[in-house]
Amino acid sequence: xxxxxxxxxxxxxxxxxxxxxxxxxxxxxxxxxxxxxxxxxxxxxxxxxxxxxxxxxxxxxxxxxxxxxxxxxxxxxxxxxxxxxxxxxxxxxxxxxxxxxxxxxxxxxxxxxxxxxxxxxxxxxxxxxxxxxxxxxxxxxxxxxxxxxxxxxxxxxxxxxxxxxxxxxxxxxxxxxxxxxxxxxxxxxxxxxxxxxxxxxxxxxxxxxxxxxxxxxxxxxxxxxxxxxxxxxxxxxxxxxxxxxxxxxxxxxxxxxxxxxxxxxxxxxxxxxxxxxxxxxxxxxxxxxxxxxxxxxxxxxxxxxxxxxxxxxxxxxxxxxxxxxxxxxxxxxxxxxxxxxxxxxxxxxxxxxxxxxxxxxxxxxxxxxxxxxxxxxxxxxxxxxxxxxxxxxxxxxxxxxxxxxxxxxxxxxxxxxxxxxxxxxxxxxxxxxxxxxxxxxxxxxxxxxxxxxxxxxxxxxxxxxxxxxxxxxxxxxxxxxxxxxxxxxxxxxxxxxxxxxxxxxxxxxxxxxxxxxxxxxxxxxxxxxxxxxxxxx
Amino acid sequence: xxxxxxxxxxxxxxxxxxxxxxxxxxxxxxxxxxxxxxxxxxxxxxxxxxxxxxxxxxxxxxxxxxxxxxxxxxxxxxxxxxxxxxxxxxxxxxxxxxxxxxxxxxxxxxxxxxxxxxxxxxxxxxxxxxxxxxxxxxxxxxxxxxxxxxxxxxxxxxxxxxxxxxxxxxxxxxxxxxxxxxxxxxxxxxxxxxxxxxxxxxxxxxxxxxxxxxxxxxxxxxxxxxxxxxxxxxxxxxxxxxxxxxxxxxxxxxxxxxxxxxxxxxxxxxxxxxxxxxxxxxxxxxxxxxxxxxxxxxxxxxxxxxxxxxxxxxxxxxxxxxxx
Numbered sequence: 001x002x003x004x005x006x007x008x009x010x011x012x013x014x015x016x017x018x019x020x021x022x023x024x025x026x027x028x029x030x031x032x033x034x035x036x037x038x039x040x041x042x043x044x045x046x047x048x049x050x051x052x053x054x055x056x057x058x059x060x061x062x063x064x065x066x067x068x069x070x071x072x073x074x075x076x077x078x079x080x081x082x083x084x085x086x087x088x089x090x091x092x093x094x095x096x097x098x099x100x101x102x103x104x105x106x107x108x109x110x111x112x113x114x115x116x117x118x119x120x121x122x123x124x125x126x127x128x129x130x131x132x133x134x135x136x137x138x139x140x141x142x143x144x145x146x147x148x149x150x151x152x153x154x155x156x157x158x159x160x161x162x163x164x165x166x167x168x169x170x171x172x173x174x175x176x177x178x179x180x181x182x183x184x185x186x187x188x189x190x191x192x193x194x195x196x197x198x199x200x201x202x203x204x205x206x207x208x209x210x211x212x213x214x215x216x217x218x219x220x221x222x223x224x225x226x227x228x229x230x231x232x233x234x235x236x237x238x239x240x241x242x243x244x245x246x247x248x249x250x251x252x253x254x255x256x257x258x259x260x261x262x263x264x265x266x267x268x269x270x271x272x273x274x275x276x277x278x279x280x281x282x283x284x285x286x287x288x289x290x291x292x293x294x295x296x297x298x299x300x301x302x303x304x305x306x307x308x309x310x311x312x313x314x315x316x317x318x319x320x321x322x323x324x325x326x327x328x329x330x331x332x333x334x335x336x337x338x339x340x341x342x343x344x345x346x347x348x349x350x351x352x353x354x355x356x357x358x359x360x361x362x363x364x365x366x367x368x369x370x371x372x373x374x375x376x377x378x379x380x381x382x383x384x385x386x387x388x389x390x391x392x393x394x395x396x397x398x399x400x401x402x403x404x405x406x407x408x409x410x411x412x413x414x415x416x417x418x419x420x421x422x423x424x425x426x427x428x429x430x431x432x433x434x435x436x437x438x439x440x441x442x443x444x445x446x447x448x449x450x451x452x453x454x455x456x457x458x459x460x461x462x463x464x465x466x467x468x469x470x471x472x473x474x475x476x477x478x479x480x481x482x483x484x485x486x487x488x489x490x491x492x493x494x495x496x497x498x499x500x501x502x503x504x505x506x507x508x509x510x511x512x513x514x515x516x517x518x519x520x521x522x523x524x525x526x527x528x529x530x531x532x533x534x535x536x537x
Numbered sequence: 538x539x540x541x542x543x544x545x546x547x548x549x550x551x552x553x554x555x556x557x558x559x560x561x562x563x564x565x566x567x568x569x570x571x572x573x574x575x576x577x578x579x580x581x582x583x584x585x586x587x588x589x590x591x592x593x594x595x596x597x598x599x600x601x602x603x604x605x606x607x608x609x610x611x612x613x614x615x616x617x618x619x620x621x622x623x624x625x626x627x628x629x630x631x632x633x634x635x636x637x638x639x640x641x642x643x644x645x646x647x648x649x650x651x652x653x654x655x656x657x658x659x660x661x662x663x664x665x666x667x668x669x670x671x672x673x674x675x676x677x678x679x680x681x682x683x684x685x686x687x688x689x690x691x692x693x694x695x696x697x698x699x700x701x702x703x704x705x706x707x708x709x710x711x712x713x714x715x716x717x718x719x720x721x722x723x724x725x726x727x728x729x730x731x732x733x734x735x736x737x738x739x740x741x742x743x744x745x746x747x748x749x750x751x752x753x754x755x756x757x758x759x760x761x762x763x764x765x766x767x768x769x770x771x772x773x774x775x776x777x778x779x780x781x782x783x784x785x786x787x788x789x790x791x792x793x794x795x796x797x798x799x800x801x802x803x804x805x806x807x808x809x810x811x812x813x814x815x816x817x818x819x820x821x822x823x824x825x826x827x828x829x830x831x832x833x834x835x836x837x838x839x840x841x842x843x844x845x846x847x848x849x850x851x852x853x854x855x856x857x858x859x860x861x
Contacts, residue, residue, distance in 0.1 A: 034709070036709065044621050044622040045621075045622045045623070050622075050623070052579060052582070124589060125593070127590055127593055127623065129579070129581070129582040129586050129587075129590065130581065130582070131586055132581065132582065132583045132585075132586060133581075179593075179623045180618065180623050180624075184622065184623065184624075185624075197712065199707070199810070200629075200632050200633070200810055201633075201808075201810030201814065201815075202705055202706070202707065202808075202810050203705075203709065205709075223709055225705070225709070225808075226808065226810075227704055227705070227808040228804070228805040228808050228814065229704075229805040229806045229808065231688060231806075232691070232703065232704045232805075232806055232807070232808055235688070235691050235692065235695065235696060235703050235704075236703050236704060238696050239695055239696050239699075239703055241702070241703055241704075404569065404821075405821070406568075406569030406570060406571075406821070406822075406823055407568040407569040409569075409570075409578065410568065410569050410570045411568045411569070413578070423578075425578075425580070428581070433580075435580040435581075435583070436580055443584060444584075445584045445587060446583075446584050447578070447580045532709070532710070533710070
């Protein structure tokens with residue numbers, strides 16, 4: 001008997017070793033509590049294939065899954081797919097789907113849902129802005145419930161990442177008009193959080209999905225609060241009414257440098273996926289000469305812009321790629337701030353101050369141009385004013401014009417009625433930049449609105465989206481980076497840091513190159529620090 | 538009276554048509570296109586897609602056809618769908634209306650509750666210390682920007698004293714409260730917005746009341762009343778006040794369209810899901826159907842407000858009669 005007990009105890013201790021050791025790492029995390037995040041704008045729709053604004057995409061990201069997703073190091077990993085095969089030089093992608101996935105209503109997920117989503121994406125009657133990537137598909141075939149074969153018309157590298165598109169439930173949406181369906185305000189997905197309620201301009205409430213295929217999120221609820229004023233968001237932080245919110249550089253450096261904030265919030269500073277640039281209309285005679293564009297680049301001090309506009313919280317950039325990604329070419333040396341060099345280059349290009357009025361002339365024309373930028377972006381306006389002064393030092397007069405966003409787009413950018421423009425691009429995880437730089441993308445409303453044309457860049461852009469080997473792609477994009485910096489069709493300015501706070505009771509929040517949201521389902525709050533009561537389902 | 542009413546009501550129809558016609562063309566001919574369709578410079582979204590979306594919204598048709606379609610739908614009370622989220626415009630408005638109406642009615646109520654007595658008192662005690670002090674205080678509040686008062690109020694009552702919630706109109710756990718809890722929660726959220734939104738108005742209206750009252754008090758019939766030996770109370774409240782209130786009828790009438798209007802700044806600061814922000818955003822996004830619905834709504838209410846003011850004038854002021 002004693003032996004039995006003894007062996008039982010040994011077994012028990014073995015069990016204990018097996019079960020309690022991992023417990024320290026993950027299993028002891030408490031469930032419960034809610035994360036309340038603040039957003040300036042409300043979502044427009046929770047149908048992911050119709051959503052194109054930040055707030056909608058953010059909420060959809062927690063409710064839905066794509067076949068693939070980016071991991072914390074910005075590499076594509078399986079999401080709803082278990083794995084994938086790329087065949088025939090990239091013409092065919094075969095997705096093997098996960099088998100244990102259920103929709104929030106309990107219905108099993110299968111390849112039919114993938115096919116349905118694809119059909120809706122290419123349906124001309126559906127008001128989705130995302131059909132472009134999917135029109136390259138020649139055929140999509142559901143081989144069995146858990147295998148989907150996609151055949152492309154030509155090899156297209158961004159195709160794989162395009163399958164990060166959220167998958168819609170066929171069993172709910174079949175036969176409905178997606179544009180007007182009630183689904184947009186009452187979505188059913190496969191994601192870590194289930195939709196609970198949406199009060200327009202107030203909040204969107206999500207609750208943990210207990211059957212999520214990775215594991216149940218530790219947090220019970222995720223609440224997006226819409227607070228439409230930045231100073232009110234800050235006051236809410238001071239009252240702990242929201243758990244996470246973005247900050248301005250001033251708030252980050254000065255206003256949150258208090259005992260209260262140090263006690264209750266963790267501050268984060270990450271590279272952001274946006275950059276700001278000054279673009280020249282290349283069909284304008286003044287900017288046709290590369291030396292002129294280089295001169296202007298020498299004349300503007302980017303570090304000064306970052307210091308004055310963002311209080312130092314930003315990074316000067318030299319090309320159109322995310323600085324933390326493999327596509328960014330760190331060998332491109334930034335041209336230093338050097339007004340003398342600028343003057344010299346301008347002189348070489350034929351610009352001289354003949355009448356000694358402080359403004360350069362060439363063939364009787366003074367170097368005066370207008371920079372336009374959009375209304376409502378204080379940072380851009382400040383940056384413009386600083387640049388204005390630096391350019392004046394080298395004899396170039398830059399006027400500034402601020403235009404309301406809708407007019408800015410339709411009357412100036414799309415019609416290419418501008419001399420220079422101050423704007424920003426967001427940097428998608430996929431470095432393919434074809435639409436912005438390829439010389440075929442210059443029609444009204446397309447994104448190469450500066451009229452940039454370089455045969456080598458065109459070739460590299462085409463190659464970059466056809467070749468699946470990352471080392472070869474890296475070579476393409478690094479070369480593009482180099483050419484663009486030398487030719488200066490844009491004056492690449494800066495990528496401001498993304499600044500935000502998260503309540504310090506949340507554990508497991510750890511920044512990575514992709515940002516912080518990638519492991520949201522692992523975030524947790526110890527029982528005694530929880531602020532929101534558990535709510536019975 | 539009935540013929541007069543009928544005439545006025547019929548006159549509304551061509552007026553409304555004219556207003557919608559002009560508004561429609563002004564909005565559509567102004568530079569800028571619906572922002573949702575331009576997708577805010579997203580390189581993922583191609584030119585062909587934008588063209589296709591425009592077509593789906595019917596924006597490629599000639600302007601006059603667009604107006605005709607809109608008008609025909611409007612006559613059947615169909616205001617169409619919002620560009621961008623595809624929801625019925627009427628749903629979007631009805632969702633916001635109760636909040637805006639509640640706040641506006643409450644502030645109007647407090648406005649009259651405080652402004653009239655203050656104005657009367659200041660007029661009766663004209664040029665005394667009370668008058669000077671109320672003048673000073675009301676002008677201070679009149680001059681103070683709403684957003685500044687709101688932020689100060691939040692800092693004091695919500696952060697320092699922790700008496701009231703800062704923003705929104707409900708707490709995060711609102712849905713899980715009893716009906717009584719919900720009522721308390723709503724009221725707590727409404728206190729600061731209602732005070733802030735009425736305080737500037739109190740200042741203005743009480744000045745109005747004061748001057749109207751002063752004018753009434755200088756009328757010959759007040760001398761008559763006084764010389765008859767009536768008590769000061771009777772003179773002030775029965776003779777002067779009743780006459781001084783007449784101009785207020787106009788103000789009430791004119792504030793009827795205002796009941797549905799919200800202030801964008803005020804709603805943003807308090808994060809109130811009201812009508813003001815809905816229409817501001819609609820204008821910024823060039824969401825034509827939503828803007829037009831507002832135009833119709835406000836135009837109708839303004840005309841109704843005027844009509845009500847005119848009619849009630851006839852009712853309260855014996856000097857005015859609408860002849861048959």
